[in-house]
Amino acid sequence: MLDKNGIAKRIAKEVTDGMYVNLGIGIPTLVANFIPQGIEVMLQSENGLLGMGPFPISGEEDADLINAGKQTITTLPGSVFFDSAMSFGMIRARKVDLTILGAMEVSENGDIANWKVPGKMVKGMGGAMDLVASAKNIIVAMQHCDKAGNSKLLSSCSLPLTGVKCVKKIVTDLAVLEVKDGAFHLLERAPGVSVDEIVAKTAGKLIVVGEVPEIED
Amino acid sequence: MLDKNGIAKRIAKEVTDGMYVNLGIGIPTLVANFIPQGIEVMLQSENGLLGMGPFPISGEEDADLINAGKQTITTLPGSVFFDSAMSFGMIRARKVDLTILGAMEVSENGDIANWKVPGKMVKGMGGAMDLVASAKNIIVAMQHCDKAGNSKLLSSCSLPLTGVKCVKKIVTDLAVLEVKDGAFHLLERAPGVSVDEIVAKTAGKLIVVGEVPEIED
Amino acid sequence: MPLNKVVKNAQEACADIQDNMTLMLGGFGLCGIPENCIAELVRQGVKGLTCISNNAGVDDFGLGLLLHQRQVKKMISSYVGENAEFERQMLSGELEVELIPQGTLATRCLAAGYGMPAVFTPAGVGTEVAEGKEVRNFHGRDYLLEMAFDADFAIVKACKGDTMGNLVFRATARNFNPLMAMAGKITIAEVEELVEPGDLDPNEIHTPGIYVHRIFKGEHYEKRIEQRTVRQ
């Protein structure tokens, strides 16, 4: 089983040199910590920054310089600031190569639900609907099951959707799965996790072909 | 009768303090020379400048700094450069208070034709169609008749239109006219020009009410 | 209106904001919010406001102050989850809330500022955001038709501005500010530093003064940080 850092580390392998990447809040934010040496990427923060740097050292926080999670951050050489229309313009025009975000549910046809639970306080979709509607490539980082043990990989989402037919890949605590042709395709298993367990915990259509390798460290 | 400078001078009286004004090529460009002391205006040049200054002194021409007529110009304190989308964005959003441009024909309902003569080489509409479609207030500067002596103030335009129902006022060599309710309304006559002459040279519907004052110098 | 847009302070700038008007307020979270004008709106007690703002402040700062005084009838935002009083009013039905995607919010401002009555965006296709909206397919992809905003006032905060209303924003405090500055029928800009025409490089101005109707130098900026996060 992977912990949050394990999920982030596995996703970081999907990041290739020169990519522009938008990281959502939560596990996706951790991905930045695992991008291999020699791989140069530019992180896009949808509140208006390309080239997001690490958190500042204490005492150097700048109230004017935050990420989409409202955390204080820094810039890097080559960073650019822009307004929110341009920020979502470049997202909508598919200039951002990879979007990594969390989800409450993903369906076998790639629908994603991650913004609203009926009966609970709704905080809003923020930029998630724009991101999932336009991203060239979307990887979801999430737990395979919710806290009650119910699968979050479903035949169809029960929660209000954030976007339709958009998720390309999912990395959970148990597995790496590709979403295509209306099914989850098991690519890799987490260390110590059996295919049977993944099958048992995946409610949507799951395709398993041949030996399923363990995620490499 | 007014010469070009006379037409420009009369139009300059329509310019009030604080206006943002777009001046077309030709006579409209001359208007800038007659704006009274104490009246502050910002001239918009649709190629991307607000706050157009006078032509440069010889030796200080800057190839990167031109107006929409491609003439070398200068900036003033408070000038701003922007791209063409923002330039026409502010035009389309009706932030430009007054547009002054030339015309080949104007109709009694305010249609304007100023970009194309069938059978002649077409140079293009440039920004004129955008300007006339969106301007809050359009004043046309032109000769009352063409070189053959035909009226340019018509019941309907014979040339391909630049825009419909948009011209508010016309200043010609002979008269100042308002365009409203489907007619030209004679407001002022040029020095030495009789109402009869204006009537004779206006092909579209012309309304003359009471004494028509001479244009004041 | 003269080209000199300077007013004395927030009180003069906001004097004619009336009950039941629609306001746009710049900022992302607490970053780049018009602190002086918000304080003035609280002071003058205008009510029944519809506020278009990406977020709704926190309980004791930003738009939270207006919410606390129950001056807001409706919030149009993309994310509002930092605010207990907001939640209470929303759940009790006192406050109407319209949640829209962040990029849609930004683009509807841009549309207003650029005179485009409506824009197409794929954000929200197939979701409840699409309900009641026109869906149109271009080149095999579905888009929603979203309308330009129509706000009585836009209230923004810039780092610097000159007396003609030209504005420069700093870092991610830019966010929605230049977009809203273009979108209001009347635009009020409060600035940390007010300079003379010519002091700003004309190549570096983000909002041309033609979009700005009133400008003043704000005071006592707190610039509160919402999520102070530092490296270990």
Next chain:
Amino acid sequence: MPLNKVVKNAQEACADIQDNMTLMLGGFGLCGIPENCIAELVRQGVKGLTCISNNAGVDDFGLGLLLHQRQVKKMISSYVGENAEFERQMLSGELEVELIPQGTLATRCLAAGYGMPAVFTPAGVGTEVAEGKEVRNFHGRDYLLEMAFDADFAIVKACKGDTMGNLVFRATARNFNPLMAMAGKITIAEVEELVEPGDLDPNEIHTPGIYVHRIFKGEHYEKRIEQRTVRQ
């Protein structure tokens, strides 16, 4: 593609531009045109081009050079009247010309760069520009539906750029350049000065490098003035 977008020169930047492609070229008149790339296109002799550019150069400079070599099949412009060879080809039917309003041209670039498939503009309503186009009324006013451009390459010229493709334009040489930079499937930027990442102030960059695929330092800029006009 690595984040370092630097190519050696115009020849490398333009190597894969092929016959019958659609190119956008920045500039207004001769102001801010990509001189090096135009010269390279003339040198390599690519033919059948569709060129989206506000103007068509003059007889012996700018796009006029491409026209002279009969490399252009179609021009999409707002104003083309400075060019005798252009006129000859147009009148003889050798050259197809589509004239569109300048603001429409700009906005169709913006639409492409911002992922909007189409935009509404009132420019050209009731004129021959409206022929065959959808007209739609919003709030009592008619607008034309105009499609985003779809160009294989955008070729722009900036004053400064860094190796990551971030661009800064100068004065009115900005014009269509940042819009086209956003709108090309592949965007080539030639710059007068090429600097390192960090040398440009992130607040002052007009075009973020995410939109730019290739950048190089141009040479021997003539920067010809079309209408030299001076004060008496």
